[in-house]
Amino acid sequence: MEVDEDAELMLRVAAGDKSAFAALFDRYQASICRFAYRFVGDQARAEELAQEIFVKLYRSAKSYRPSAKLKTFLFRVASNHCLNEVRRGEYRMPHVEPHTEEQEGADGQAQHASGPDQALEGKELERAVGEALSKMSERERAAFTMCRFEGMAYRDIAFALSASEAAVKSLIHRATLAVARRIEELQAGLCPARSQA
Amino acid sequence: MSCEIEQDLTAFLDGELPELRAKQVEAHLPGCPSCAGTLSLIRRTVLQLAALPELSPSLALRRKVMARLDEPSGLTERLRALFRPAVLMPALGMAAAASVAVVLSVGPESRLDPEQMYVAMNMEMLEDFEVVGLEPEDVEVVTHLHELEALP
Ligand SMILES: [Zn+2]
Numbered sequence: 001m002e003v004d005e006d007a008e009l010m011l012r013v014a015a016g017d018k019s020a021f022a023a024l025f026d027r028y029q030a031s032i033c034r035f036a037y038r039f040v041g042d043q044a045r046a047e048e049l050a051q052e053i054f055v056k057l058y059r060s061a062k063s064y065r066p067s068a069k070l071k072t073f074l075f076r077v078a079s080n081h082c083l084n085e086v087r088r089g090e091y092r093m094p095h096v097e098p099h100t101e102e103q104e105g106a107d108g109q110a111q112h113a114s115g116p117d118q119a120l121e122g123k124e125l126e127r128a129v130g131e132a133l134s135k136m137s138e139r140e141r142a143a144f145t146m147c148r149f150e151g152m153a154y155r156d157i158a159f160a161l162s163a164s165e166a167a168v169k170s171l172i173h174r175a176t177l178a179v180a181r182r183i184e185e186l187q188a189g190l191c192p193a194r195s196q197a
Numbered sequence: 198m199s200c201e202i203e204q205d206l207t208a209f210l211d212g213e214l215p216e217l218r219a220k221q222v223e224a225h226l227p228g229c230p231s232c233a234g235t236l237s238l239i240r241r242t243v244l245q246l247a248a249l250p251e252l253s254p255s256l257a258l259r260r261k262v263m264a265r266l267d268e269p270s271g272l273t274e275r276l277r278a279l280f281r282p283a284v285l286m287p288a289l290g291m292a293a294a295a296s297v298a299v300v301l302s303v304g305p306e307s308r309l310d311p312e313q314m315y316v317a318m319n320m321e322m323l324e325d326f327e328v329v330g331l332e333p334e335d336v337e338v339v340t341h342l343h344e345l346e347a348l349p
Binding site: 018021022025026029030033034037043047050051054055058120121122123125126129147148149153154169170172173176177179180183184 | 204205206207208211213235238239241242243245246248249250252253254255258259261262263265266268
């Protein structure tokens with residue numbers, strides 16, 4: 001079972017076993033990079049953050065208790081790290097350039113040709129999500145990412161963010177709605193006919 | 198404007214509501230077009246997110262992380278690595294120890310000069326930061342404190 005395997009690896013890391021750490025890294029690097037990317041919106045910076053997060057995980061191996069799932073523990077390290085970096089002004093969400101109506105119109109022409117019922121895809125979707133994320137609070141962004149991209153349970157997200165489950169519930173609700181509305185706005189821009197209907 | 202059920206819709210969809218509350222939401226939906234609309238918007242969005250392009254971390258990341266594992270980590274370890282045997286001023290306690298360690302990690306060759314003493318005296322600032330471990334950047338903040346204090 002994966003959870004026990006993780007805990008066992010982490011115990012070996014605490015005893016100084018680097019190959020155990022490498023195994024954990026391989027298992028979670030995609031998740032942590034994705035989390036950091038959603039958090040800062042820039043891939044190079046996300047990798048720097050991911051690097052620091054894993055080094056912190058290694059150093060905190062001794063304080064890990066198998067009573068918490070390793071993934072939850074790791075995301076607690078990751079959340080603390082990202083929130084601290086933002087608080088120190090190290091990282092800013094860069095891509096808050098809500099694109100103008102003209103651009104939307106121009107993009108829309110091209111997209112529209114492939115079908116009026118088409119949902120946002122690929123780059124357009126990425127842009128909508130990135131814009132929405134950049135406008136919400138850091139805690140909303142972190143909770144949203146853990147929930148929507150990592151499939152973590154509210155209880156685990158609450159542990160990662162040192163928050164109550166009730167607080168997490170509303171962070172995720174607000175964030176999900178914000179993303180939904182941004183996608184809708186851009187979609188309406190792409191398919192003007194449909195938005196009038 | 199919207200009913201109090203609205204705030205539970207995402208949790209409802211995520212299967213995160215207690216059974217009783219979930220039943221209340223379910224019962225509410227048929228009579229409330231606003232909530233029903235919001236729920237379907239949330240559902241659509243969650244499905245759509247699966248279409249986001251995947252990121253692939255660079256291959257260099259693993260190497261970089263593994264290479265950093267042997268860096269001295271905790272303050273005591275950093276101290277031990279730099280001062281052997283460590284000669285500390287016990288009266289100043291952890292704060293002094295921390296500042297010496299961090300200062301030395303920035304410039305291991307240097308001796309304590311007035312600026313570094315200033316850092317030592319301002320360690321409480323660092324302790325107020327919710328940092329898990331001190332990093333060189335923390336020290337930069339403190340070494341430049343006097344510039345801030347010069348302001349009115
Ligand atoms: Zn309602």
